[in-house]
Amino acid sequence: MSQDNIQDSNVDTNIEITPEMQAFYQRADAIIGIANSQLGSDAHSGQVGASLLYAAARYSASVASIGFIKGDDFAKEKDDIVEFYVKQYRQMLSDNLTDYAQNFDKYVQVNQDEKSAE
Template sequence: MSQDNNSNIEITPEMQAFYQRADAIIALANNQLGPDAHSGQVGASLLYAAARYSASVASIGFVKGDDFAKEKEDIIEFYVKQYRQMLSDNLTDYAQNFEKYIQLNKADGEAE
């Protein structure tokens, strides 16, 4: 699961829903693995989907494409900062729990 294992953090219902959505998306990605798609290919598709969805979300509230385009660099900066922090947190978690995650992945045949 993608949750922070720090026992000092209370998992609110909103956080639980966040992690459940993320886990559902990871499960969908894992279901795409097979003879025609390895983890690198599925990961690339997942990144593309995240970028495509984020562009759509970022466009909400704009009336004109020109106004939206003017905000492009700020939008990119926001999403890159968020992704960098999430990736860093998950790399740290994965490194700290490496043996456990490797055993789970071997048992499940998943890429998570």
């Protein structure tokens, strides 16, 4: 499913979508597209999802390390880094689950349309 659907339904009509927000959603869509392209006889959505979570964790660890000079200093901040990313993920997941539940029929139809096009 494309993030465009989530973005459109989550957006309050009083909120302007800035170019930065649009770029954020476009990057997410590109990553989702790559994940979707991995689906097939060799990998189901659970397997692809696990790989995507691993990739996000690996990339986040790399991003979090920026600015540190010594590994020991970085290691001392591990708990705070984990707390930050878990809080961010929890909020994004919660928001998307709420949106998906509110738009379930539309999203299920979108997913069926995308499968039919393949």
